[in-house]
Amino acid sequence: MNSKVSDRRAFLKGSAALAGLAVGAIPFAKGEALANVTPGESTVKLGVTKLGVTPDEPTIQDLLYGGRSSYETSVRIATSGALADWGLRTLTPLQDSIGIITPASLHFTVHDEFNLNNIDPRTHTLTIHGMVDRPLIFTMEELKRLPSVSRVHFLECTGNSGMGHYRNMLQDRAKGRTDVTVIQTVHGRTSTSEWTGVPLSLLLKGVGVQKGASWIVAEGDDNVHHAKSIPLAKAMDDMIVAYGQNGEALRREQGYPLRLVVPGFQGVCNVKFVKSIKVVDKPYYMQREISAYTNLKPDGKASWYESQVGPKSLITFPSDAHKLPGRGFYEISGIAWAGRGAISRVEVSTDDGRTWKDASLQQPVFRKAWTRFRLGWNWDGAETVIMSRCTDEYGDIQPTYMELAKMWGLDEKSYDERMPAIPATEMAQWLTTVGAVLNNQIQPWRVSQDGSVQDALFSTLLHDKI
Numbered sequence: 439m440n441s442k443v444s445d446r447r448a449f450l451k452g453s454a455a456l457a458g459l460a461v462g463a464i465p466f467a468k469g470e471a472l473a474n475v476t477p478g479e480s481t482v483k484l485g486v487t488k489l490g491v492t493p494d495e496p497t498i499q500d501l502l503y504g505g506r507s508s509y510e511t512s513v514r515i516a517t518s519g520a521l522a523d524w525g526l527r528t529l530t531p532l533q534d535s536i537g538i539i540t541p542a543s544l545h546f547t548v549h550d551e552f553n554l555n556n557i558d559p560r561t562h563t564l565t566i567h568g569m570v571d572r573p574l575i576f577t578m579e580e581l582k583r584l585p586s587v588s589r590v591h592f593l594e595c596t597g598n599s600g601m602g603h604y605r606n607m608l609q610d611r612a613k614g615r616t617d618v619t620v621i622q623t624v625h626g627r628t629s630t631s632e633w634t635g636v637p638l639s640l641l642l643k644g645v646g647v648q649k650g651a652s653w654i655v656a657e658g659d660d661n662v663h664h665a666k667s668i669p670l671a672k673a674m675d676d677m678i679v680a681y682g683q684n685g686e687a688l689r690r691e692q693g694y695p696l697r698l699v700v701p702g703f704q705g706v707c708n709v710k711f712v713k714s715i716k717v718v719d720k721p722y723y724m725q726r727e728i729s730a731y732t733n734l735k736p737d738g739k740a741s742w743y744e745s746q747v748g749p750k751s752l753i754t755f756p757s758d759a760h761k762l763p764g765r766g767f768y769e770i771s772g773i774a775w776a777g778r779g780a781i782s783r784v785e786v787s788t789d790d791g792r793t794w795k796d797a798s799l800q801q802p803v804f805r806k807a808w809t810r811f812r813l814g815w816n817w818d819g820a821e822t823v824i825m826s827r828c829t830d831e832y833g834d835i836q837p838t839y840m841e842l843a844k845m846w847g848l849d850e851k852s853y854d855e856r857m858p859a860i861p862a863t864e865m866a867q868w869l870t871t872v873g874a875v876l877n878n879q880i881q882p883w884r885v886s887q888d889g890s891v892q893d894a895l896f897s898t899l900l901h902d903k904i
């Protein structure tokens with residue numbers, strides 16, 4: 439135990455040196471505990487006499503922590519279909535998104551269980567072990583003393599935008615569910631936050647990675663022991679052991695008190711409640727990388743560990759949650775992101791893909807983060823189809839659904855022949871092999887004369903068959 443403590447001290451010294459800091463230069467906050475402030479005292483201090491008497495008056499909670507106006511109603515919703523029975527899964531209301539940051543309260547959530555941890559940060563630890571010279575256990579306090587970074591990055595669940603979600607949504611609608619839309623139900627498994635934490639490379643340099651190591655295996659402190667293999671090269675590149683989200687501690691849904699952020703890689707890699715990182719010489723065969731979150735290739739083999747999210751964009755306004763009140767000027771607005779790096783271009787078509795115009799990109803553009811794009815549009819009131827496509831800094835272009843399908847071994851003919859006739863059971867299986875993961879296809883929206891907006895992709899492919 440003692441040797442561990444002294445190791446940690448040595449490590450703290452080493453890391454401070456790595457970051458170019460003099461030892462002892464890391465300041466400690468005295469930290470007046472918020473818990474010491476009782477509502478009564480604060481009420482007096484804030485000069486508020488009436489609180490929460492009518493719905494329009496702020497409550498003491500609103501004043502101490504902040505709540506939104508009672509006129510704002512945008513919320514996450516539960517996922518559609520059987521997935522909702524597997525665990526806590528909520529979807530970001532992309533139709534209401536503004537700018538590039540998702541408020542923590544609206545960040546999508548994927549848990550493979552219903553239990554929502556509330557881990558005590560005073561007892562939580564992160565162990566780094568395996569093929570390292572000095573295995574170490576860090577407390578939260580020790581981690582937070584180390585040099586940190588804050589970076590804006592998207593997360594996206596592997597299955598986001600898959601056709602299966604569309605099908606589940608139709609089934610939910612048929613059962614009378616009214617809160618589901620394509621923009622939120624099919625695409626809402628992505629969000630962007632500013633994440634704050636310690637670069638994993640700093641920790642790994644500190645513990646001394648041994649020769650021959652090539653992967654890490656990270657494990658979370660939850661009942662399902664969520665675990666994932668990640669290439670060591672990625673860990674040394676830009677992974678963050680994060681404790682902060684949008685200027686405050688992580689939310690419980692996002693893995694409080696500590697999670698991995700694996701910029702640009704599929705959501706499943708971003709292990710929440712992370713408690714252990716083992717350095718190893720080969721990927722492990724975790725359930726979540728072998729039987730789930732894989733793509734079946736044309737040759738019948740599944741792609742494992744293919745983790746990077748392709749270039750993707752989505753018009754969020756107008757989308758099928760909106761109805762345009764009439765012809766005239768609108769600003770088409772949406773989000774674009776790429777797992778490899780920065781978005782360099784977003785084009786928008788307002789005539790069903792015949793012509794394209796460059797949208798303006800909100801600055802600064804962060805790598806591996808949502809980029810907000812905007813384009814002014816004068817709608818003449820006629821029915822049309824609008825869509826966006828993006829290009830990343832390496833020239834990779836977002837594909838159409840058909841281009842994506844071809845990559846996975848399906849051609850246009852097989853769609854046309856199979857889709858209308860496909861039995862529900864086969865469809866379910868088909869959806870888990872093709873079109874279930876890493877879906878970065880272009881999403882077209884049909885704007886009808888009455889101003890209503892509908893999906894013009896899945897409805898066409900599936901003929902709205904449920």
Ligand SMILES: Nc1nc2c(c(=O)[nH]1)N[C@H]1C(S)=C(S)[C@@H](COP(=O)(O)O)O[C@H]1N2
Nearest residue numbers: 546547548549550595658664692705706710
């Ligand atoms: N411990 C733990 N980590 C986890 C998961 C989980 O169920 N448990 N789900 C993973 C999946 S599949 C995704 S998409 C992301 C979602 O992160 P979020 O819930 O913060 O949006 O977390 C990943 N990390």
Ligand SMILES: [Mo]
Nearest residue numbers: 595596705706
């Ligand atoms: Mo996921």
